[in-house]
Amino acid sequence: MITELIAIINKNLRRLLRSKTSSLIILIGPLLLIGIIGLAFNKTGLFGIQIGVFSETKNDLVNSVLEKIDTEEFKMVMEESKQKCILGVEDGRTHLCLIFPPEINSTSNIEFHVDYSRLSLVFTLLNVISTKFNQQSSEMSMDLTKQLLEKVQETSKTLGDNANLITTLKENARILGDKLSTTVDSIENLGIDTDLSQFNVTLLRSQTEQNKVIIGDYEESVSTQIDESLVQLEKIKQMVIVAREDVRNRKKTTENLKESVDWAYEKQLCFAQQTEDLTPYLDDSEALNEKLLTLNNPTCSFLYTAQKNADESLETLETTEEQLNQLLIDIQKAKVELSEFKDESTFVFEAANTQLDTAIETFGTIETSVEGAKTQLENINSAKQTLSSDLSSANQLINENMLTFNTIEGIFSNIQNSISDMSIITPESIIRPFSTQIKPLKTKMKMLDYFFPSLIVLVVMFVSVLLASTLVMKEKETSAYFRNFITPANNFFFTLGNYLTTLLIAGVQISIVIIIAATMFKINPGANLGSLIVLVLLVITLFSFLGIIIGNLLRNEETTTLTAIILSVIMFMFSSMIIPIESMSPKIAGFARINPFVISEEVLRKAIIFNRGFFELGGSITILLIELIVLFGLTIVTFKVAKKQAEE
Amino acid sequence: MQPIISFQNVFKQFRDQNVLKGINFNIYQGELFGLIGKSGAGKTTLLRSLIGFYKVDSGKILYKGKEVTHNLKEIKQLFGFGTQDNCFYQELTCAENMRYFGKLYRLPKKRIEQNIERLLKLVGLWEFKNQIANEMSGGMQRRLDLACALIHDPKILILDEPTTGLDPTLRRSMWELIERINLLGITIIISSHLLEEIEQICTKVAMIKSGRILVTGSPDQLKELYSKNEEIHLETFPGRYNIIIATLIKQGAKISYTRQEGHKIVLYVPQAEKALHQILHVLEELNESLLDVDVNKPSLSEVFEAFTGGK
Numbered sequence: 001m002i003t004e005l006i007a008i009i010n011k012n013l014r015r016l017l018r019s020k021t022s023s024l025i026i027l028i029g030p031l032l033l034i035g036i037i038g039l040a041f042n043k044t045g046l047f048g049i050q051i052g053v054f055s056e057t058k059n060d061l062v063n064s065v066l067e068k069i070d071t072e073e074f075k076m077v078m079e080e081s082k083q084k085c086i087l088g089v090e091d092g093r094t095h096l097c098l099i100f101p102p103e104i105n106s107t108s109n110i111e112f113h114v115d116y117s118r119l120s121l122v123f124t125l126l127n128v129i130s131t132k133f134n135q136q137s138s139e140m141s142m143d144l145t146k147q148l149l150e151k152v153q154e155t156s157k158t159l160g161d162n163a164n165l166i167t168t169l170k171e172n173a174r175i176l177g178d179k180l181s182t183t184v185d186s187i188e189n190l191g192i193d194t195d196l197s198q199f200n201v202t203l204l205r206s207q208t209e210q211n212k213v214i215i216g217d218y219e220e221s222v223s224t225q226i227d228e229s230l231v232q233l234e235k236i237k238q239m240v241i242v243a244r245e246d247v248r249n250r251k252k253t254t255e256n257l258k259e260s261v262d263w264a265y266e267k268q269l270c271f272a273q274q275t276e277d278l279t280p281y282l283d284d285s286e287a288l289n290e291k292l293l294t295l296n297n298p299t300c301s302f303l304y305t306a307q308k309n310a311d312e313s314l315e316t317l318e319t320t321e322e323q324l325n326q327l328l329i330d331i332q333k334a335k336v337e338l339s340e341f342k343d344e345s346t347f348v349f350e351a352a353n354t355q356l357d358t359a360i361e362t363f364g365t366i367e368t369s370v371e372g373a374k375t376q377l378e379n380i381n382s383a384k385q386t387l388s389s390d391l392s393s394a395n396q397l398i399n400e401n402m403l404t405f406n407t408i409e410g411i412f413s414n415i416q417n418s419i420s421d422m423s424i425i426t427p428e429s430i431i432r433p434f435s436t437q438i439k440p441l442k443t444k445m446k447m448l449d450y451f452f453p454s455l456i457v458l459v460v461m462f463v464s465v466l467l468a469s470t471l472v473m474k475e476k477e478t479s480a481y482f483r484n485f486i487t488p489a490n491n492f493f494f495t496l497g498n499y500l501t502t503l504l505i506a507g508v509q510i511s512i513v514i515i516i517a518a519t520m521f522k523i524n525p526g527a528n529l530g531s532l533i534v535l536v537l538l539v540i541t542l543f544s545f546l547g548i549i550i551g552n553l554l555r556n557e558e559t560t561t562l563t564a565i566i567l568s569v570i571m572f573m574f575s576s577m578i579i580p581i582e583s584m585s586p587k588i589a590g591f592a593r594i595n596p597f598v599i600s601e602e603v604l605r606k607a608i609i610f611n612r613g614f615f616e617l618g619g620s621i622t623i624l625l626i627e628l629i630v631l632f633g634l635t636i637v638t639f640k641v642a643k644k645q646a647e648e
Numbered sequence: 649m650q651p652i653i654s655f656q657n658v659f660k661q662f663r664d665q666n667v668l669k670g671i672n673f674n675i676y677q678g679e680l681f682g683l684i685g686k687s688g689a690g691k692t693t694l695l696r697s698l699i700g701f702y703k704v705d706s707g708k709i710l711y712k713g714k715e716v717t718h719n720l721k722e723i724k725q726l727f728g729f730g731t732q733d734n735c736f737y738q739e740l741t742c743a744e745n746m747r748y749f750g751k752l753y754r755l756p757k758k759r760i761e762q763n764i765e766r767l768l769k770l771v772g773l774w775e776f777k778n779q780i781a782n783e784m785s786g787g788m789q790r791r792l793d794l795a796c797a798l799i800h801d802p803k804i805l806i807l808d809e810p811t812t813g814l815d816p817t818l819r820r821s822m823w824e825l826i827e828r829i830n831l832l833g834i835t836i837i838i839s840s841h842l843l844e845e846i847e848q849i850c851t852k853v854a855m856i857k858s859g860r861i862l863v864t865g866s867p868d869q870l871k872e873l874y875s876k877n878e879e880i881h882l883e884t885f886p887g888r889y890n891i892i893i894a895t896l897i898k899q900g901a902k903i904s905y906t907r908q909e910g911h912k913i914v915l916y917v918p919q920a921e922k923a924l925h926q927i928l929h930v931l932e933e934l935n936e937s938l939l940d941v942d943v944n945k946p947s948l949s950e951v952f953e954a955f956t957g958g959k
Contacts, residue, residue, distance in 0.1 A: 007747075007751035010748070014739065014744060019739075482701070486701055489753075647701065
């Protein structure tokens with residue numbers, strides 16, 4: 001069996017390698033592939049991207065954005081117009097067209113014009129450019145946010161400083177409310193509802209007229225009595241004059257008596273030491289005798305006491321005279337006053353009469369006015385009720401305003417507290433509430449490192465599918481096909497031989513690719529070389545089976561090659577190599593996820609980039625193995641179909 | 649004598665078409681057996697069924713009394729098969745092709761090398777052993793195919809249209825080669841639609857038509873039994889053979905049937921001498937110039953035509 005298989009493989013290899021061109025392609029193809037790809041992608045980032053820029057106005061903001069972008073990766077091409085800028089992308093002269101609006105603000109947009117037909121480039125380009133714009137935008141936002149935060153802090157401070165305004169406002173409102181309440185009470189207590197009918201002005205006028213008559217009578221009586229009083233006063237005056245004359249006489253007598261006493265006192269030679277006032281004893285004869293017994297000279301004391309009494313009497317008489325003089329003056333004054341009173345009363349009565357006339361007249365007027373006042377009062381009463389109601393409403397509103405003021409005060413307080421409690425107080429934490437840092441799972445990797453697993457699968461897929469299908473078809477098309485089947489060799493050996501040949505060639509090619517990648521481009525093929533070899537063999541097997549199935553089913557080399565290429569391209573297209581699977585419709589994406597290319601890429605990526613061992617590949621390896629089993633089954637079935645076709 | 653191969657009421661159908669319809673004949677050891685029939689008669693199907701490539705629907709194909717389908721591995725070791733399609737790889741050299749097939753027959757390396765030398769010398773290609781097959785001429789390729797068919801020293805060699813496409817010289821050379829091989833003791837079964845070829849080299853012939861064996865026997869036996877005419881090979885100018893034949897029949901000439909062979913027409917007639925007179929007269933009448941005329945003894949082709957319904 002081994003001999004036969006080796007013979008088949010040997011034959012296949014000889015057939016393939018017999019052509020120098022084929023040999024070169026098989027051996028040099030992988031070298032060229034890895035060489036070109038390695039040189040092309042053995043770097044990070046983009047290179048030589050031309051960006052067309054059009055800006056109507058050039059300001060610092062535009063310049064700062066352009067400076068941010070203008071790096072080694074990107075070359076700026078200033079365009080004359082918007083149309084030329086867009087045309088540049090269409091013509092392929094530039095990769096992207098940037099159009100700045102006349103004014104950059106929050107409502108204006110910076111336009112990116114990209115050619116989405118360049119799928120492989122456009123997303124990477126947009127990602128890089130957007131990142132740069134976002135950086136610039138973040139910086140601008142940072143400044144604006146800083147200003148915003150400063151304003152917020154200022155607001156908080158202003159709120160704190162002016163919190164008492166609300167309190168004042170509340171107090172004023174409270175006072176106003178109280179005053180309104182009082183006013184309402186006052187208004188309600190206003191006796192506006194007084195019954196004006198109580199004002200009986202007519203009666204008053206009648207009484208006034210009667211009073212006028214009474215006053216007239218009284219005037220006459222008063223005048224008579226005043227006249228009589230004047231007469232009586234005159235009589236009293238005369239009597240007082242007589243009394244005054246009598247006092248004056250008594251005074252003269254007393255003065256004479258005194259002169260006699262003074263003379264006796266001098267004649268007696270009385271000294272001051274020899275005298276004592278006996279007046280207190282005059283009313284008690286015994287006390288007076290006892291006193292006299294004690295005195296040196298009782299006559300002097302008597303004379304002294306008489307002298308003193310005479311002085312007192314004189315003094316009394318002078319006082320009485322003065323009083324009588326005063327009485328006369330008063331009587332005269334009274335007479336004058338009575339005359340004046342009489343005149344005045346006459347005037348008063350005349351005035352009173354005039355007043356009463358006027359009053360009577362006024363009462364008439366008042367009578368009319370009261371009637372008007374009644375109406376006015378009714379109006380006022382109505383207005384009072386309205387006013388009272390309005391004032392009550394106003395008061396209620398003020399009370400409500402008080403609640404509102406409380407709410408506002410609470411809100412202001414909350415705002416202040418919220419501002420105080422703000423934990424995010426730096427512009428950075430607002431612009432970037434959480435910081436993101438894209439950390440590659442593997443660091444310091446070049447594009448080729450990431451691309452390498454896909455490259456291997458790509459090479460394996462195209463080589464295996466094309467080679468296996470070509471081998472089967474070449475075998476079917478050769479006349480030796482029949483001779484193979486009439487030999488004792490098991491028929492399936494030829495399929496197995498084709499598979500092993502494909503495995504060998506693809507294996508050699510992948511080995512060349514890996515060795516060159518590892519030595520020349522320092523690509524790490526993964527720590528677990530054993531797993532990698534097994535996986536590569538499985539992937540080659542998978543695609544070889546696909547190729548064999550195609551070869552078995554089809555009937556000529558051209559359609560086989562075409563089908564193999566189309567199938568490979570479909571698998572390639574429905575992977576994430578050009579367009580992410582996630583951008584496909586869910587149903588198609590579901591199929592795409594079990595696409596042998598995708599599964600193979602996944603297992604190799606895990607093995608190469610993440611150094612996963614064979615048994616650490618999870619579901620991917622299971623799917624791969626299931627697909628292998630299914631394809632193996634299909635290989636056998638299609639081989640039998642092909643043999644049957646050949647027989648016919 | 650027990651036949652080495654025996655077809656017993658063999659039927660084979662492809663899709664709805666019956667290709668073999670009750671085939672019965674025997675082949676004996678050492679025979680050079682010819683199977684003659686027109687294209688589509690079932691020759692190739694019959695031969696491929698013999699080596700087990702096709703499984704027959706009913707009937708038996710016996711090799712030394714054993715059914716071939718039950719002993720396919722042995723049968724494949726015993727049978728060699730040469731085709732009209734050169735069943736080898738054009739990209740390989742003569743030796744590489746033979747070495748490859750030798751290994752598939754599980755021959756020891758030494759024996760393979762010996763057989764390569766022996767067979768290439770036998771077919772006259774030893775000097776070209778390292779020449780790529782597609783760089784060789786058609787005759788050489790056919791001989792290489794023969795060598796490939798013999799690499800495992802088969803007891804029976806089946807040759808399906810072995811000289812198709814070869815010029816007469818190469819064809820004769822091939823016939824000689826086949827005879828030499830047969831002389832080595834190998835039973836040979838040849839299928840061909842060239843009656844001359846079968847007549848020249850085969851010791852026994854079976855005629856097949858529409859999946860049925862019409863007759864079997866040696867060429868001489870068949871000619872003796874079934875030939876009643878002589879052949880007149882006629883070439884004229886401008887060569888209005890249809891008018892010539894129609895005029896001959898109109899004038900009472902006895903023509904069994906005719907067939908065109910290149911620029912010539914072959915007339916099968918019971919009495920060639922009488923027919924020749926009538927032909928010359930008609931040619932003169934029709935202003936046809938006689939370019940060539942030849943009268944032959946009856947051949948196997950006449951028998952074949954008789955059985956297959958030719959004119």
